[in-house]
Structure formats: structure tokens, C-alpha cells
Amino acid sequence: MTSMISYSTEVQQAMEDKKPIVALESTIISHGMPYPQNVETARVVEQIIRDNGAVPATIAIMDGKIKIGLSDEELEVLGNSPGVSKVSRRDIGQLIATKKIGATTVAATMICAELAGIRVFATGGIGGVHRGAETTMDISADLEELSNTGVAVVCAGAKSILDIGLTLEYLETKGVPVIGYQTDDMPAFYTRSSGFDLTFRSDDAAELAEVLKAKWDLGITGGAVIANPIPAEHALEDSFINGIITQAMTEANENGISGKEVTPFLLGKVKELTEGKSLVANIELVKHNAKVGAELAVAYNKL
Numbered sequence: 001m002t003s004m005i006s007y008s009t010e011v012q013q014a015m016e017d018k019k020p021i022v023a024l025e026s027t028i029i030s031h032g033m034p035y036p037q038n039v040e041t042a043r044v045v046e047q048i049i050r051d052n053g054a055v056p057a058t059i060a061i062m063d064g065k066i067k068i069g070l071s072d073e074e075l076e077v078l079g080n081s082p083g084v085s086k087v088s089r090r091d092i093g094q095l096i097a098t099k100k101i102g103a104t105t106v107a108a109t110m111i112c113a114e115l116a117g118i119r120v121f122a123t124g125g126i127g128g129v130h131r132g133a134e135t136t137m138d139i140s141a142d143l144e145e146l147s148n149t150g151v152a153v154v155c156a157g158a159k160s161i162l163d164i165g166l167t168l169e170y171l172e173t174k175g176v177p178v179i180g181y182q183t184d185d186m187p188a189f190y191t192r193s194s195g196f197d198l199t200f201r202s203d204d205a206a207e208l209a210e211v212l213k214a215k216w217d218l219g220i221t222g223g224a225v226i227a228n229p230i231p232a233e234h235a236l237e238d239s240f241i242n243g244i245i246t247q248a249m250t251e252a253n254e255n256g257i258s259g260k261e262v263t264p265f266l267l268g269k270v271k272e273l274t275e276g277k278s279l280v281a282n283i284e285l286v287k288h289n290a291k292v293g294a295e296l297a298v299a300y301n302k303l
Contacts, residue, residue, distance in 0.1 A: 015117075020300065020301035023118045027086055032124065032267065032282070037283070052290075053295075060078055064099040126153060127158070145223070153223060155225065156189050160189045183229050190282075
């Protein structure tokens with residue numbers, strides 16, 4: 001297995017020095033934002049993690065290996081190459097064998113982070129149960145991964161294009177803790193509130209770290225969702241974004257878009273219809289999650 005995993009110099013040194021490390025996904029670079037904002041944001045997010053006492057490990061599949069930590073040149077290739085594959089659990093073996101470039105989703109990043117011994121992962125938002133899933137069965141592999149893989153995912157809740165109520169029901173059934181960070185309400189990516197109450201809240205990283213350590217020390221498998229709302233000054237109005245999402249969903253249905261193409265289409269359409277406001281919000285929430293992820297990784301590392 002070690003022959004299929006490679007570490008950047010920075011991450012390798014952090015492991016040897018037992019420093020806290022935060023995993024970062026790469027689909028947000030290749031599929032979540034346009035170039036050059038995607039690469040610029042990736043570099044800013046990595047620096048935020050460094051500034052808050054941890055080491056960033058952006059994860060991708062390149063040259064037949066799982067890359068734990070990317071160089072500036074590799075970030076550039078990932079953000080500006082056509083045909084980068086979107087990689088989930090089912091795709092990892094194929095991408096390694098064919099030596100194609102793959103950007104890891106939340107699910108794949110969790111798997112790779114666990115293989116590398118990294119417990120904390122910061123991202124934008126998790127996938128979930130799509131609207132209309134009662135007929136389409138369109139449910140993100142992120143949810144199943146959260147029930148199986150021991151990594152804490154710091155995110156701005158579930159993407160607001162999803163059915164958040166059903167997403168929370170699924171996570172509850174799978175025994176995945178969803179912890180509101182300084183909030184009692186499940187955030188909805190672009191907005192701070194979804195209207196769905198959370199059963200557990202934590203107001204500081206040290207307590208979060210204690211909760212995670214207790215869970216994993218007991219041998220309770222699976223990860224956790226750390227639901228961290230977008231900063232108030234960058235949040236969009238609920239009624240505004242919900243109207244946009246409804247319009248985007250209608251266009252997706254009319255164009256027969258389904259499966260893994262749905263999320264990038266909807267996010268792109270939302271960006272277009274909000275005249276770029278959603279992209280600004282997306283960048284700011286990722287930066288905020290990186291800061292909280294670093295604080296959590298530092299607190300967990302101390303334990």
C-alpha cells in the first residue's frame with residue numbers, strides 16, 4: 001500500500017515531528033470553482049492552516065499515487081487541466097491503475113486521510129440526500145463514508161442544493177454525530193441556518209477534540225460532522241438563495257442532468273444566477289472552515 005501513497009516534503013516532515021495536520025479535498029479546486037480563483041483559494045486556505053498552527057495536506061490522485069500534500073506545481077496542474085476525474089470511493093483503484101489525474105471528493109478524501117493517519121479534514125460542505133431522492137435514490141457517498149471512516153469533517157453544513165432534513169435523518173440512522181460549532185442550527189452552506197435543530201453543540205475546539213477522542217478511544221467507528229456556519233458578513237439571505245436553487249433545479253431537470261453531474265451543474269448555475277455572490281460566499285466559508293479545522297487539529301494533537 002505504501003507504494004501507492006506519496007507525501008509532500010512538508011507533510012512528511014510534519015508526520016515525523018508529530019505536528020497537527022489538516023486534510024483538504026481537491027474537487028473544490030478542479031470542479032468547485034473556476035480557474036484561477038480555484039488555485040488562488042487553495043493556496044490561501046493552505047496558508048490559513050499554517051497560520052493557525054497546523055500543516056495542510058491537500059489530497060489528490062496523480063501519477064498512479066494518492067498524493068498527501070501537493071506542491072504549487074501540482075496545484076496548478078489540478079486546477080487548470082481539462083478532464084480531471086471526480087473521484088469517490090468506487091473510483092480510487094481505477095484512477096491509480098490508469099495513472100489519470102483525479103480530484104478527491106469528501107468521501108475519497110476521508111479514505112485517503114485515514115490511510116495517512118490524519119483525523120481532521122476541512123472542506124466546504126458535505127454531500128447528502130438530493131431533493132427528490134425518494135424517486136431518484138440520489139444520495140451522496142459522503143454520508144456512507146461518514147458512517148465508516150474515522151475522520152472529522154469541518155464543513156459549513158450540507159450544501160443548500162440538498163434535502164437537508166433527509167440528510168440529517170440519514171446521518172442519524174448511521175450513527176454519525178453532527179456537532180454544531182457555536183450554533184444550535186444546521187448551517188446550509190451559503191446560509192447560517194437551515195431551520196433544522198442539532199442535538200449537540202460545542203463552543204470551542206478543545207471540547208470538540210475531547211468528544212472525538214472519546215468516540216474513537218471507545219472503538220466507535222465512523223467520522224463526525226463539525227457544522228461550522230459561514231461567517232455572518234458573507235452569508236446570503238435564505239429567501240434569495242432558495243429561490244435561485246429552485247430555478248437551478250428546474251433547469252437541471254429540464255436538461256436531463258443527473259448523477260455526479262448534478263452538483264457541479266447546480267453550483268455553476270447558482271454562481272451565474274447570483275452574479276458571482278455565491279462564489280464569494282463559497283470562498284469565505286472554506287477559509288473559515290480551514291481556520292476552525294486547524295484549531296481542532298491542534299487541540300486533538302495535544303491529546
